[in-house]
Amino acid sequence: MRLTEHPVLRFERGREVTIYFEGKPIKAYEGETIATALHAAGIRVLNYSANEKRPRGLFCAIGKCSSCLMVVNGVPNVRTCITLVEDGMVIERQRGKAKLPREAKPPEFRNAKVVKADIVIIGGGPAGLMAAIHAADGGASVVLLDENPMLGGQLVKQTHKFFGKREQFAGVRGVEIARILEGEARKRKNIKIFLETSAVGIFQDGDEKLVLAVKNNRELIEFRGRAVIVATGAMEKMIPFENNDLPGIYGAGAIQTLMNTYGVKPGDRVLIVGAGNVGLILAYQLIQAGVEVKAIVEAMPKVGGYFVHAAKVRRLGVPILTRHTILRAEGKEKVEKAVVAQLDENWRPIPGTERTFEVDVIALAVGLRPSIELLHQAGCQIRYVRELSGHVALRDEWMETTVRGIFVAGDSAGIEEATTAMLEGKIAGIAATLRLGIADESWLKEMEKAQKDLVEFRSGPFGRHVLEGIKKALIGGVASE
Ligand SMILES: Cc1cc2nc3c(=O)[nH]c(=O)nc-3n(C[C@H](O)[C@H](O)[C@H](O)COP(=O)(O)OP(=O)(O)OC[C@H]3O[C@@H](n4cnc5c(N)ncnc54)[C@H](O)[C@@H]3O)c2cc1C
Numbered sequence: 424m425r426l427t428e429h430p431v432l433r434f435e436r437g438r439e440v441t442i443y444f445e446g447k448p449i450k451a452y453e454g455e456t457i458a459t460a461l462h463a464a465g466i467r468v469l470n471y472s473a474n475e476k477r478p479r480g481l482f483c484a485i486g487k488c489s490s491c492l493m494v495v496n497g498v499p500n501v502r503t504c505i506t507l508v509e510d511g512m513v514i515e516r517q518r519g520k521a522k523l524p525r526e527a528k529p530p531e532f533r534n535a536k537v538v539k540a541d542i543v544i545i546g547g548g549p550a551g552l553m554a555a556i557h558a559a560d561g562g563a564s565v566v567l568l569d570e571n572p573m574l575g576g577q578l579v580k581q582t583h584k585f586f587g588k589r590e591q592f593a594g595v596r597g598v599e600i601a602r603i604l605e606g607e608a609r610k611r612k613n614i615k616i617f618l619e620t621s622a623v624g625i626f627q628d629g630d631e632k633l634v635l636a637v638k639n640n641r642e643l644i645e646f647r648g649r650a651v652i653v654a655t656g657a658m659e660k661m662i663p664f665e666n667n668d669l670p671g672i673y674g675a676g677a678i679q680t681l682m683n684t685y686g687v688k689p690g691d692r693v694l695i696v697g698a699g700n701v702g703l704i705l706a707y708q709l710i711q712a713g714v715e716v717k718a719i720v721e722a723m724p725k726v727g728g729y730f731v732h733a734a735k736v737r738r739l740g741v742p743i744l745t746r747h748t749i750l751r752a753e754g755k756e757k758v759e760k761a762v763v764a765q766l767d768e769n770w771r772p773i774p775g776t777e778r779t780f781e782v783d784v785i786a787l788a789v790g791l792r793p794s795i796e797l798l799h800q801a802g803c804q805i806r807y808v809r810e811l812s813g814h815v816a817l818r819d820e821w822m823e824t825t826v827r828g829i830f831v832a833g834d835s836a837g838i839e840e841a842t843t844a845m846l847e848g849k850i851a852g853i854a855a856t857l858r859l860g861i862a863d864e865s866w867l868k869e870m871e872k873a874q875k876d877l878v879e880f881r882s883g884p885f886g887r888h889v890l891e892g893i894k895k896a897l898i899g900g901v902a903s904e
Pocket of ligand 1: 485545546547548549550551568569570571574575576577578581583584585586620621622623654655656657675676679700701702704705794832833834835839840841842843844
């Protein structure tokens, strides 16, 4: 199941270690997550659900859902998709509701480590990295935290070359953009980076903003700053169909994480649901990794992604069934089959058109929704904006939300692309330093340039739709639907 050869990627694995799954030794490599190591060993069922005790497996692979919770060294509810293996680790499936170990003590808030900076940035994807770089260049001290073990967000698994302008990394692969941005951030002495660190709450404490976070599932840290930038990205959407919780059903991004970041095949035969750019790119990447793609089903009457991506996939022999949807997954402990059917004009399955595919993986590429939980909890005004793919925080043109000193950027402000995430990150980073009186007025020009670039980028056919959404998300903008 581990990939050794790939046309684009080289997998440099860390030191070999042994982890113990339900008493059985399993080979793993330092630098990979527990869920990755278990997948490489062919283990799909990671826990049994709290109430119905149904088998559950990996779904998002970026720490956003609860599908991969396991008991690690006696500690329940560990997100194994973002927790790295350690030699000798003891891992068990969680069965039903988690029980705290008897000796567990609640963490001591009074003893939490305190880290201070001018600006605290949550999320080290393209938006958070650009915000950090520009805030640092404006003279601010910056803390950048991310709950994943590596910087780059969604970029670390994008093996394809990006479109757009040269100055916005057109023609460069996503993985490479992540490396460039990380290099820039690490070069700056006034940026402190904390990985494997989850922000769990944002509070106002006097003049300071307090971001409470947990590092490595163990240590509580209080990050204190005068401004916070939330760049927490997005999470995969789920669609309703029978048995949609069976292990072997993954969000598209999770498959990319397994395959492109860690070099582990998700399975052998895949059905993809959704023919937008993500579904199409995923099909191509699966084929590159030697996995068979049986078909892509798409409920809309035509393919949503770029024509070039669809043409490439069709040339490789993958049928794209438009006006089709998935009816159910079949299998006992994991996916064995997928049943699809054609839809009529009222989106109802047409009886007699059912087709069964023998697959061990179903990939859902049905869109993302902004991760706004922290913004919501912090009291930012939230509105549902269909064009931005979900609930978003209202913001002004400086990306500042209705809570002064809290800024937002990237997919967490509305689903778009890495290019717009980077530009929004740049705006938020500069705006925060200006708001705090750290950067001088000359930085306004840089911000205006980024705002102009955003307008230009959004002037294309896909952008027009987003612009409608942004009007609704602006403070004082048009009312929600
Ligand atoms: C298959 C696919 C193909 C794509 N292709 C393209 C393309 O060709 N061109 C393009 O421009 N874009 C593309 N995109 C989109 C692009 O990757 C995203 O729009 C972009 O990564 C969004 O950046 P972001 O920084 O807002 O969020 P992300 O990249 O998602 O980063 C968010 C970060 O926040 C961290 N985080 C979240 N919550 C917390 C928390 N509570 N505490 C600490 N850290 C947290 C996460 O771990 C993550 O690292 C593609 C996306 C996918 C899935």
